[in-house]
Amino acid sequence: MANHCIELGADKSMPAYKQRLMQLTEGGFSLLEVLIAMTIGSVLLLSAARFLPALQAAMLHQTRQQALEETVWQHLFTLGKHLQRAGYCRGECSGEPLVMGRQGACVIVQWDANSNGRWEHSPLSEAEQTGFRLQNGVLETRQGAESCEEKGWDKITDPATVSVQRFTVIRQPQGVLAPVLMVTLAAAPLNHPEEAISATYSVAGYNL
DSSP states (O other): OOOOOOSSHHHSSSSSHHHHHHHHHHOOOHHHHHHHHHHHHHHHHHHHHHHHHHHHHHHHHHHHHHHHHHHHHHHHHHHHHHHHHHTTOOOOOOSSSEEEEEGGEEEEEETTTTOOOOOEEOSGGOOOOOEEEEETTEEEEEEOOOOOOSSOEEEOOTTEEEEEEEEEEEEEEEEEEEEEEEEEEEETTTTTGGOEEEEEEEEEOOOO
């Protein structure tokens, strides 16, 4: 009886380049290829580790700047509203509607909040005087303020995070028109004076 042997191996009819491709695919990566890939990966990781601290510092700086800018403009808008209301009276009010001291670093405004024709001084919770001043790097306010030097002022900026470098209010006469009140506020993150932000906001004092 004749023996029929079947030879196992590559298909003789398949082109040589396809056989080589199949061998490479089935064989996986060589040790040299793995080492090269690991070397490249290590270089990329080292590069990323080098630039990561700089990227984190840049992101932290941007976050501080954005928060500080929002704080500065929030206080400027608040100050502007009070200055615009200064002098309003639905009747005959006595006293100065706008008092500025400390070369513009303190301002006290009066306005008839309840429209009863006079500027109330008491009780303190209903007093219609509001003061703002710069004190030791902090912006402060006081309801019922009568003087820039009296006690009892409240902090409106956080001295643990922000240092206010400048606060000034300048009154600019406009002839027969309402005077312009320019408020400037400059502040910086605590321990980072080089990151200071300064902004100026102007309003018209229609009741002055």
